[in-house]
Amino acid sequence: MTRKRRRLWILLACGLGLGTATALVLTAFSDNLVFFVSPSDIAKVGGNGRTVRLGGLVEAGSVQRGSDGASFRVTDGANSIAVRYNGILPDLFREGQGVVTLGILQPDGGFRASEVLAKHDETYMPKEVAEALKKSGQWKPEAGPAPAGGAWKKPGG
Amino acid sequence: MRLSGAVLPYLAAAALVLTVTGLGWGLFVSPADWQQGDAVRIMYVHVPCAWLASAGYTGLAVCSILSLIWRHPLADLAAVEIGPVGAGFTALCLATGSLWGKPMWGAWWVWDARLTSVLVLFFLYLGHVALVRAFDDPTRGYRAGAILALVGAVNLPIIKFSVDWWNTLHQPASIGLTGAPSMAPAMLWPLLIAALGYTLVFATIVTVRLRAAVMERRIRGLLMARAASESGA
Amino acid sequence: MSHLPFIAVAYGLGVLVPLAFVVTAFQRMASARRKLAAIDPRDRWS
Incomplete structure (x- = not known):
């Protein structure tokens, strides 16, 4: 076995060991690596009074804007939670938009948020394409994300 | 090395033309996003930098194996x-991402898996820069730097797949090897041209620096040989 | 253009930072070439 060959094997063995160790660590800490939990996660384990980030889509028809904030429901399709927030909503906030809210689950099952971040998806399109998709009935922005790019038709699509 | 000298002018010219085209197109011609408005134009700087942050580190890892x-x-x-x-x-990727995140998400920075893993990449780069220069014997510095670079390479798949493995605020990739990109062609083209342009800019910078480094080593060798022959005479 | 300050700063950084790298790299190469030519004129680095 030449020295080059030996160095190659040593490096491969180290890489394999390191990769396995990293994969194990990431799997073990997976719960702490998520940025937010879904309404279904909260429905399963409850709130226990800790500050958590709740993420999901703003439910269609649930937004009520008041003078000092807004209330709306965050849904992941299976479960939804009512959120109350006093403060300025981000520009991208709308029904059907992804949001991540920081706050505490109240004993009555509502969620009191101290921060609301907008989470936009990976779809980028000009206004005309969005209008065309809406007009043709392929997509309702209030109901969820836009269809995959391959399904777009003209114009511009 | 001789070859790189012949290619360099063309490389630099192509880098300039493509980068100016991509950025100009992205800034003035491409349409605004239906919900992000004009802020989406930051993408034409941010995405090429993010791609090069990972690609540059891949290059570093390949050099370390060699x-x-x-x-x-x-x-x-x-x-x-x-x-x-x-x-x-x-650093440019982090800065432009921050400038994009503030108006769109509502935060300059969040500790989600994607942003954190890219910050770790930045510190790996800084660690490598410091480590290879920290030894009196350059060979030991190269060796230590190569090991650090390869250990850090484990971060590359984490960055790439962080948006798929965990809930993050950062959106998943719009362009993949499989499936149609979820981006209108009027935005995809300037993005691809800007990405290619920035890649060539990166290649130009590294080539020029490498040529300078080879010449500097040659100068050191010649000076040392001259000093040795003078003291021997 | 909406969010103009954010876009302007992002494009400014996106142009200036690579430009600074390019300029310093070419300066460094030119200075190395000059020094090399002064020490050993036979070395030709076009």
């Missing part, structure tokens, strides 16, 4: 020269 196993002398110099450039582009 250095550790085959002891290729040019690979050592290349790794030393890639480090600071990669760190610069990673």
Whole structure:
């Protein structure tokens, strides 16, 4: 076995060991690596009074804007939670938009948020394409994300 | 090395033309996003920098393998020269991402898996830059730097797949090897041209730095040989 | 153009930072070439 060959094997063995160790660590800490939990996660384990980030889509028809904030429901399709927030909503906030809210689950099952971040998806399109998709009935922005790019038709699509 | 001298002018010219075209197109011609408005134009700077942050580190890792196993002398110099450039582009990626996140998400920075793993990449670059220069004997510095670079390479798949493995605020990739991109062609084209342009800019910078490094080593060798012959005479 | 300050700063950084890298790299190469030519004129680095 030449020295080059030996160095190659040593490096491969180290890489394999390191990769396995990293994969194990990431799997073990997976719960702490998520940025937010879904309404279904909260429905399963409850709130226990800790500050958590709740993420999901703003439910269609649930937004009520008041003078000092807004209330709306965050849904992941299976479960939804009512959120109350006093403060300025981000520009991208709308029904059907992804949001991540920081706050505490109240004993009555509502969620009191101290921060609301907008989470936009990976779809980028000009206004005309969005209008065309809406007009043709392929997509309702209030109901969820836009269809995959391959399904777009003209114009511009 | 001779070849790089012949290619360099064309490389630099192509880098300039493509980068100016991509950025100009992205800034003035491409349409605004239906919900993000004009802020989406930051993408034409941010995405190429993010791509180069990862690609540059991949180059660093390849040089480290060539250095550790085959002891290729040019690979050592290349790794030393890639480090600071990669760190610069990673910093640019973080800065432009922050400038995009504030108006769109509502926050300059969040500790989600994607942003955190890119910050770790930035510190790996900085660590490499410091480590390869920290030894009196350059060979030991190259060796230590190569090991650090390869250990850090485990971060690359984490960055790539962080948006798929965990809930993050950062959106998943719009362009993949499989499936149609979820981006209108009027935005995809300037993005691809800007990405290619920035890649060539990166290649130009590294090539020029590498040529300078080879010449500097030659100067040191000549000066040392001259000093030795003078003291021997 | 909406969010103009954010876009302007992002494009400014996106142009200036790579430009700074390019300029310093070419300066460094030119200075190395000059020094090399002064020490050993036979070395030709076009």
